[in-house]
Amino acid sequence: MQTVDEFKKLLTQFVACKSISTDPAFAPEITKTVNWLKQLFTQHGFDVETFNGPSCNPIVLAHLTTHNSLPTVLVYGHYDVQPADRSDSWNSDPFSLVSKAGRLWGRGVLDNKGQVLIHIFSVLQLIKQQKLALNVKFLIEGNEETSNPDLPGIMRKNKTKLKSDYVLVSDGELVGDSPVIESSLRGGFNLTLKYTTAANNLHSGLAGGAVPNAALELSRFLSTLPKFTRLYQDVDPITSAQKANNRQLLKISANPLEIFGVKKLLMEPGLNVYTQTGLRPTLQITGLKSGYIDAGYANIVPATAEARINFRIVASQRPKDILALFKKFVAQHTPKYVKYEITSAGIHNPVKLNTSQPIFKSVADILTRVYGQKPLLKYVGGAIPFISDVKATFGTDTISVPFGNEDCNMHGANENFRLDLIKKGLAFSHHFFSSDKI
Numbered sequence: 001m002q003t004v005d006e007f008k009k010l011l012t013q014f015v016a017c018k019s020i021s022t023d024p025a026f027a028p029e030i031t032k033t034v035n036w037l038k039q040l041f042t043q044h045g046f047d048v049e050t051f052n053g054p055s056c057n058p059i060v061l062a063h064l065t066t067h068n069s070l071p072t073v074l075v076y077g078h079y080d081v082q083p084a085d086r087s088d089s090w091n092s093d094p095f096s097l098v099s100k101a102g103r104l105w106g107r108g109v110l111d112n113k114g115q116v117l118i119h120i121f122s123v124l125q126l127i128k129q130q131k132l133a134l135n136v137k138f139l140i141e142g143n144e145e146t147s148n149p150d151l152p153g154i155m156r157k158n159k160t161k162l163k164s165d166y167v168l169v170s171d172g173e174l175v176g177d178s179p180v181i182e183s184s185l186r187g188g189f190n191l192t193l194k195y196t197t198a199a200n201n202l203h204s205g206l207a208g209g210a211v212p213n214a215a216l217e218l219s220r221f222l223s224t225l226p227k228f229t230r231l232y233q234d235v236d237p238i239t240s241a242q243k244a245n246n247r248q249l250l251k252i253s254a255n256p257l258e259i260f261g262v263k264k265l266l267m268e269p270g271l272n273v274y275t276q277t278g279l280r281p282t283l284q285i286t287g288l289k290s291g292y293i294d295a296g297y298a299n300i301v302p303a304t305a306e307a308r309i310n311f312r313i314v315a316s317q318r319p320k321d322i323l324a325l326f327k328k329f330v331a332q333h334t335p336k337y338v339k340y341e342i343t344s345a346g347i348h349n350p351v352k353l354n355t356s357q358p359i360f361k362s363v364a365d366i367l368t369r370v371y372g373q374k375p376l377l378k379y380v381g382g383a384i385p386f387i388s389d390v391k392a393t394f395g396t397d398t399i400s401v402p403f404g405n406e407d408c409n410m411h412g413a414n415e416n417f418r419l420d421l422i423k424k425g426l427a428f429s430h431h432f433f434s435s436d437k438i
């Protein structure tokens with residue numbers, strides 16, 4: 001109990017730093033957070049430095065050598081959080097940690113401050129107990145929520161400083177109450193497609209019926225998206241072992257209809273939700289803009305229309321190839337009288353992890369001991385760009401072991417972390433860093 005109280009004390013301080021990376025107004029809070037982390041690490045004998053990039057918040061690297069003969073683990077996490085405002089359906093101040101109903105509540109309590117702090121805290125405890133059995137490096141960045149454009153370059157430039165035998169990340173959710181080891185993550189990119197059909201919006205009475213309408217032209221194009229079958233180019237075939245693993249996941253998870261709040265799941269034949277989201281690509285229209293939609297009506301023929309599209313692709317696909325194919329598809333399906341423009345951003349590679357290496361067996365054993373059940377593999381639909389950057393820079397397969405509860409509501413109001421799962425996370429981390437078998 002004492003351990004959890006001490007953990008809570010530290011997390012309270014960490015959460016109180018309003019390290020919102022999306023809004024430059026919070027820059028002083030970012031500085032406060034970085035200083036807090038630096039102090040915490042230096043107090044415990046770590047060498048600490050920060051990396052700066054042209055468009056990112058300081059990245060903290062803390063390094064402790066226990067003994068030269070021991071393997072080194074690099075733990076990655078992020079100190080930045082999504083915005084949060086009390087007025088936005090929060091039951092309490094998001095930056096003041098609350099312990100209630102068996103959970104801790106606050107912004108970043110799980111994503112990712114709470115989860116990375118589990119590892120920091122365990123390591124600090126083990127230092128005190130002189131039981132730390134590994135050399136440790138913590139890399140904690142401040143722009144995970146905004147896709148850090150500088151991180152891959154900084155990693156390449158500081159390869160020697162970041163070098164490690166293993167890489168460990170905890171930044172996600174369990175399935176039900178069961179442990180999982182993440183086995184692949186989707187990659188992808190965002191894209192804006194803008195259609196222009198005239199120099200200005202036109203009068204719907206004087207021109208309507210005689211001129212092209214950007215909203216209609218874009219809608220027509222969007223309705224052809226299912227014909228973009230090249231989206232499935234280079235997708236790895238799904239194995240029967242993967243299907244069996246995902247059938248097990250479905251058995252232990254909450255009902256997906258309830259998780260998503262939808263009436264029906266629309267999947268390819270023979271696939272369940274874990275296979276569909278983890279091992280198949282998708283493209284999603286994430287936003288649409290055209291014409292006039294404020295109070296009253298504007299009798300116009302819109303001259304422009306814009307769609308935002310998010311692409312999620314799987315190993316072994318390459319985002320650049322899919323983007324090039326999509327550009328061709330747009331050219332083919334856009335009438336000559338429509339001018340169009342495509343911009344893309346946030347390109348990141350999918351990653352497939354080789355979880356058959358011995359270290360993953362050790363991790364699975366620790367998870368089994370702590371949770372009382374064997375971990376399943378999780379093919380993650382989302383992305384942690386750092387994990388693909390590690391693979392590209394070092395060739396290392398990251399050990400990605402989430403601790404969070406599925407109903408944590410990260411990014412939303414009342415983000416929370418179940419105390420029983422925090423305890424399990426601490427137990428895992430304690431075993432991991434004190435084990436001489438790793």
Ligand SMILES: [Zn+2]
Nearest residue numbers: 111145410411
């Ligand atoms: Zn997040």
